[in-house]
Amino acid sequence: MKTNGKIIGLTCVECTKRYAENEVMYTCPACDIAGILDVEYDDDRARRQLTHDSLARAERSIWRYLPILPIADDARLPTLQIGMTPVMNTRRRNDR
Numbered sequence: 001m002k003t004n005g006k007i008i009g010l011t012c013v014e015c016t017k018r019y020a021e022n023e024v025m026y027t028c029p030a031c032d033i034a035g036i037l038d039v040e041y042d043d044d045r046a047r048r049q050l051t052h053d054s055l056a057r058a059e060r061s062i063w064r065y066l067p068i069l070p071i072a073d074d075a076r077l078p079t080l081q082i083g084m085t086p087v088m089n090t091r092r093r094n095d096r
């Protein structure tokens, strides 16, 4: 994963070992499949990159957060809309 320093690092949810963003691929090597990696976001970067104005102008999908997501700038992104799924009212939901 080459994300150009968008994140601080990755932390294994099982053993809490920390990794640099390009050190491991999907899971903690010591914990195998149980070692899901939490992304440590750079809050200062997020504040600079995601302003009220930029979010108001951005497309309504998960890709509005691309400046802080650990995805390479040159990655091929899916063309389907991801995220921002609207919540629809239904009679059963409204009866609660």
Ligand SMILES: [Zn+2]
Residues within 6 Å of the ligand: 012, 013, 014, 015, 016, 017, 028, 029, 030, 031, 035
């Ligand atoms: Zn681990």
